[in-house]
Amino acid sequence: MAALWSTRTFVSTVTRGLRSYGTPAVAEVVKTDPLEPDGPFVRTEIPGPMSRELIQELDTIQNTKAVSFFVDYQRSQGNYIADVDGNVLLDLYTQIASVPIGYNHPRLIDAVMKDENRATFVNRPALGVYPPRDFSARLKNALLSVAPPGLSQVQTMACGTCSVEHSQKAMFIAYQRRKRGGRPISKEDIQSCIEGKAPGCPSLSVLSFKNGLHGRTMGALGVTHAKWPLKLDFPVPDWPYASFPNLKYPLDQFVRENRAEENNCLEEVRERIHVWDMKDCPVAGIIIEPIQSEGGDNHATPYFFQGLQDIAQEYGIPLMMDEVQTGCGSTGKFWAHEHFNLREAPDIVCFSKKMLTGGFYYKDHLRPEEGHRIFNTWLGDPSKLIFLEEVVNLVKEEGLLERVEDTGSHLLCGLYEMQEKYPGLLSKARGVGTYCAIDVKDVETRENILHRLRQKGVNLGACGVSSIRFRPTLLLRRNHVDIFLDVFDSVISDLYS
Numbered sequence: 001m002a003a004l005w006s007t008r009t010f011v012s013t014v015t016r017g018l019r020s021y022g023t024p025a026v027a028e029v030v031k032t033d034p035l036e037p038d039g040p041f042v043r044t045e046i047p048g049p050m051s052r053e054l055i056q057e058l059d060t061i062q063n064t065k066a067v068s069f070f071v072d073y074q075r076s077q078g079n080y081i082a083d084v085d086g087n088v089l090l091d092l093y094t095q096i097a098s099v100p101i102g103y104n105h106p107r108l109i110d111a112v113m114k115d116e117n118r119a120t121f122v123n124r125p126a127l128g129v130y131p132p133r134d135f136s137a138r139l140k141n142a143l144l145s146v147a148p149p150g151l152s153q154v155q156t157m158a159c160g161t162c163s164v165e166h167s168q169k170a171m172f173i174a175y176q177r178r179k180r181g182g183r184p185i186s187k188e189d190i191q192s193c194i195e196g197k198a199p200g201c202p203s204l205s206v207l208s209f210k211n212g213l214h215g216r217t218m219g220a221l222g223v224t225h226a227k228w229p230l231k232l233d234f235p236v237p238d239w240p241y242a243s244f245p246n247l248k249y250p251l252d253q254f255v256r257e258n259r260a261e262e263n264n265c266l267e268e269v270r271e272r273i274h275v276w277d278m279k280d281c282p283v284a285g286i287i288i289e290p291i292q293s294e295g296g297d298n299h300a301t302p303y304f305f306q307g308l309q310d311i312a313q314e315y316g317i318p319l320m321m322d323e324v325q326t327g328c329g330s331t332g333k334f335w336a337h338e339h340f341n342l343r344e345a346p347d348i349v350c351f352s353k354k355m356l357t358g359g360f361y362y363k364d365h366l367r368p369e370e371g372h373r374i375f376n377t378w379l380g381d382p383s384k385l386i387f388l389e390e391v392v393n394l395v396k397e398e399g400l401l402e403r404v405e406d407t408g409s410h411l412l413c414g415l416y417e418m419q420e421k422y423p424g425l426l427s428k429a430r431g432v433g434t435y436c437a438i439d440v441k442d443v444e445t446r447e448n449i450l451h452r453l454r455q456k457g458v459n460l461g462a463c464g465v466s467s468i469r470f471r472p473t474l475l476l477r478r479n480h481v482d483i484f485l486d487v488f489d490s491v492i493s494d495l496y497s
């Protein structure tokens, strides 16, 4: 039985340098992390017996329908996730895109062990009221040292949704402040807002894009237009959304068609702004993902984003880039919007996931004047800044952005070869850095492929209608990609025959 599930053979093929996807395979496994295993190891079905037992137990307490398998985090290392049944999988999905430098990275373990960090781990402050002495230094070292060019204000938050929600509030506050034109907040404003009525609670909206996902709280759901389980049964605000460009890939082969599509979408943005203005629910800001992620890894070109910034500026409203999933290096630039050559920085950039803390960078004009306006109890967690500082230092010291670019081009070449080899089944290989995806002919086949990949020691995720998406750590190397491509080829060839 064990032999049936074992994938060790793939590793030896790779290390002998027998395969080549576009570029020569490495002769030896280059170890990113000395503790990382040489390859996946599968000894049971996944989820295995222990996972199934734990799922059953948990199911008596909460709904477990989304659980894949139970994890042994102690034994997970680098790019490999270990489950409770003794299986070790190459993890190309990494906790829904949120592990920057692998499991149990020695630098993070060292940070936990340091005496001087103990108080930060043990005491969780209400950061807006009782910040620790080193808080500004930590913000500077961790967050501002990688701030998107042109943004120097930052607010931490607990998670991605929370960051989006509070960014929207920053936009609404700025919008109303401008509308008041210097007039102080009135008694009527204060009275009416407590009752949830105008003028204190104005009718305002945020424009977003079809298939976008920005989070699950009510304001974030107002700009989220993907996957029904997020929205069904909730009284979500009725805000405008425009179509996100539906481009043909590879982008450089369909420039003319794609330009026309992007122009149509930009026109739709203008039209939507106008319609909501007529409805007396003016658009106070625009939110967009640089690569639409949950919605299917949909890309748009710099032309589109530049055009969107022009529209935002024309209407005098902020443009907010949701980099919760794209941020922190996996596109080969620290922020995905840096690929767009925008005339100036977006007004707001939200982050979370690989950044380990949630939050948002913003321009000065979005800074609230009063205290307690963008506020909650914790406002994040400074212990996450300790980890982020290590991540940021590693990115710089080890040139991880260059590595992502190199590994990513190798991965994309491999995906192009696979779609050529299996036409009708695989299509639309696309990506920037290691932020890659490929489409499968239908959703059932996609689920089947993901299941079989897992049984052979590769953990991957889905997005959109029938796409597979890659969200590895920043430490992934070509030899990991080769391991994946071998497994992928064997899974697909089984299905194709």
Ligand code: PSZ
Pocket (backbone or CB within 6 Å): 096, 159, 160, 161, 162, 164, 213, 214, 215, 216, 289, 293, 294, 322, 323, 324, 325, 326, 352, 353
């Ligand atoms: O089902 C879900 O709630 C999921 S699955 C993946 C996500 C959410 N991604 C989170 C996300 C994101 O991708 C973007 C672009 N913006 C905001 C969010 C929300 O972040 P969290 O989940 O940290 O609240």
